[in-house]
Amino acid sequence: MFRSPVGCLFLLSAFAACNPTGNETAPDAGSADAGFTVGAKDRLLLQGTVVTPWEAFDGQVLVEGSRITCVAPGSACEEAPGAPGATRIDTGGVIAPGLVDTHNHILFDVFDGDDWTPSRTYRNHNEWTSEPGYQAMLEVKHCLSDDSQGKPGWCAQTPYGTATGSLRCEMDKFGELKGLIAGTTSIVGLAGTSGACFGSLARSIDTGANGLGSDRVRTSALFPPSAATATSVCGAFADGGVNAFLVHCGEGTDVAALNEYATLGALGAGCLKAPQTTLTHGTAFGSNELSDMASHGVRLTWSPRSNASLYGDTANIPGARAAGVQVALGPDWSMGGSQNLPEELRFAQAWDTSHWNGSLTPQDLVVMATANGAAVVGQSQQLGQLAVGFLADLFVVRGDRQNPNQAIVEATPRTVALVLVGGVVQYGDELWRDAAASPDDCEALDVCGSPKVLCMAVPDGGAKLSQTWTDVSTALGNAMDVVDTARDAGDGRHYAPLPPLVTCGY
Ligand SMILES: [Zn+2]
Numbered sequence: 481m482f483r484s485p486v487g488c489l490f491l492l493s494a495f496a497a498c499n500p501t502g503n504e505t506a507p508d509a510g511s512a513d514a515g516f517t518v519g520a521k522d523r524l525l526l527q528g529t530v531v532t533p534w535e536a537f538d539g540q541v542l543v544e545g546s547r548i549t550c551v552a553p554g555s556a557c558e559e560a561p562g563a564p565g566a567t568r569i570d571t572g573g574v575i576a577p578g579l580v581d582t583h584n585h586i587l588f589d590v591f592d593g594d595d596w597t598p599s600r601t602y603r604n605h606n607e608w609t610s611e612p613g614y615q616a617m618l619e620v621k622h623c624l625s626d627d628s629q630g631k632p633g634w635c636a637q638t639p640y641g642t643a644t645g646s647l648r649c650e651m652d653k654f655g656e657l658k659g660l661i662a663g664t665t666s667i668v669g670l671a672g673t674s675g676a677c678f679g680s681l682a683r684s685i686d687t688g689a690n691g692l693g694s695d696r697v698r699t700s701a702l703f704p705p706s707a708a709t710a711t712s713v714c715g716a717f718a719d720g721g722v723n724a725f726l727v728h729c730g731e732g733t734d735v736a737a738l739n740e741y742a743t744l745g746a747l748g749a750g751c752l753k754a755p756q757t758t759l760t761h762g763t764a765f766g767s768n769e770l771s772d773m774a775s776h777g778v779r780l781t782w783s784p785r786s787n788a789s790l791y792g793d794t795a796n797i798p799g800a801r802a803a804g805v806q807v808a809l810g811p812d813w814s815m816g817g818s819q820n821l822p823e824e825l826r827f828a829q830a831w832d833t834s835h836w837n838g839s840l841t842p843q844d845l846v847v848m849a850t851a852n853g854a855a856v857v858g859q860s861q862q863l864g865q866l867a868v869g870f871l872a873d874l875f876v877v878r879g880d881r882q883n884p885n886q887a888i889v890e891a892t893p894r895t896v897a898l899v900l901v902g903g904v905v906q907y908g909d910e911l912w913r914d915a916a917a918s919p920d921d922c923e924a925l926d927v928c929g930s931p932k933v934l935c936m937a938v939p940d941g942g943a944k945l946s947q948t949w950t951d952v953s954t955a956l957g958n959a960m961d962v963v964d965t966a967r968d969a970g971d972g973r974h975y976a977p978l979p980p981l982v983t984c985g986y
Contacts, residue, residue: 515570518914523566524872524903525557528575529881532866533846536884541575542566543872546902551866567915571876573897574884576846577866578665578873579821580853582726582781583760583810585701586655586669586684587625587648590956591617592814592979601792604732604764605703608790616973617815620963625651627672637966640959647959649677649944650952656681657936657949658981661893661927662820663875665901666690666853666863668726668810670701677944680936681906683873685857686726691902696720697857700727703740710748717756723858725752726781729759730769733791737764741772753778758808758856762795763787767803770796774804779856781808782848785827789816794831798839808852809845819982821849822891829889842885849888872903893982894928906935923948928984953978 515527524543529536530551540557542550544566550557557563596617602608609615621627623635626646635641652671659667659682666683674687674695683690686697698713705713705727716722729740741764745753755777762769762780773780780800787794800807809828811818818824825845832840854864862871876898879887898908898915905916910931913919922935936952938945960976967973 515568516912517568519565519567521567521917523562524915525563525566525568526571526575526876527569528571528573528876529884530866531574531576531846531884531888533577533843533850533885541866541874543900543903546871548866548868548870548872551868569898569912569915571897573876573878574881574887575866575874575876576663576888577850577864578875578899578901579663579849580808580857580864581659581664581667581810581821582758582808582853582856583783583812584655584659584667584669585813586667586671587621587651588813588815589655589658590624590651590978591975593816594979595975596815598790598816602732602790603734604737605728606736612971613973616969616971620975623963624959634966638962647955648673649675650947650955652678652684653681653947653952654956656684659820660899661896661907661981662822663877663891663896663899664821665873665875665899666857668697668699668857670699675943680938680941680945682901685859692859696722697724697726698722703728703731704743704747707747710752714748714751717751717754723756724758724856725756726758726760726856728761730764731761732764733793734764738766741765741769756858761787762800763791763793765795767799770800770803770805779806779808781810781856782828783810783812783817783824784831785824786812786817788831797832798836806852806855807848808856809848814979820893822889825849825889842883842889846885846888872900875899876908894930894984908933923950925949927982
């Protein structure tokens, strides 16, 4: 990209790095010759090391509108009809499918380990939910998001515990953004009710605002789901209204957690043992349960860091894979879990090395976080891969192009250089701001010292879609102060300040 010296000076003073010749260089660029040419805003030709994730090669990805229209080695996409006149970026990095987070409690992402952490090693999920510290944090969440149940008395002294005062939109956006800047483009957030305001960042894929035209994902964060839920879900499996059911099961290490598998299997005459079902956690499962899951096509979502934090152990992933169970990944939440999905990938890799003798390759881990995640949410025909016809949910990360899957595992919001959701530039290096559809509507964001651009606000979007990051972070930050004053519980607990989107230095 060429800018006049005046433009460069403006950018220098505002956000970007420029050198005296007027040529811009990416702050973290692996090579200084990364090319950038602004052309058509609805067509983007990316060059770099492509991870599909089934194979990796130096090549190109062409995006037209919301879809991928070419993926090929070398410069073969130059010949595609949509290539001439497209915006072009020689990324100098790794181009990967957007990560699919299959387990998060997104409205809890405004908390971190300062707000609650496990006080000991538990045996099942019923042992920590009654702890005073957890209950106090839960009350804050109920108040801020105006949950239908569980609002504490002090909430009435705040503006939040009402339909108009609710910060549910801001909380969901915070969680979506926390994932987005780390390359995550779809999140199972278990947010409960949906809202149009959820639709401007990563896909809250288990809501109607997922940008897919319909929500065919059902979830159950509590165990066991009711018999009525099982009957309803299985009926919707049959008529196609639901193609993914995600349920917490087997969370813990004792017999109570193990027995959840039999309990789930008995619901609805066993109809939930189906290829649409994914069990979240499964830490208690042995070879019998894993074999039975495989025989019914039931998948597993793995959250190793959260499991280790709460229970001192995690699911038997080598056993699950040997049995034929497909495994996906999710960080669960930040109170003992990871900040984002790549951080969870790194924990998974370290756990595999120390406990399972390195049974998982970097590609295995990337497949879990992309193609397998897409299968878990019933979207394996259009998400989780770089392939022609798939939605252009993808990201670029700077790192070792000779080991591109490992570069994905090591991604951080600082090294993630570009994120597209449905072909729309939402986050990336400031250097590439003009690749966005409306660059002036994007905001500058400093991420661990790296100048980034965030395209979050939908001008005139209404329903809080027009909020900027500044709007959202200010509202949430103020809310934590208000909550601390309103609680005045004398228990020493406080929730301000709002945690950062990312903790730097890792
Ligand atoms: Zn969970």
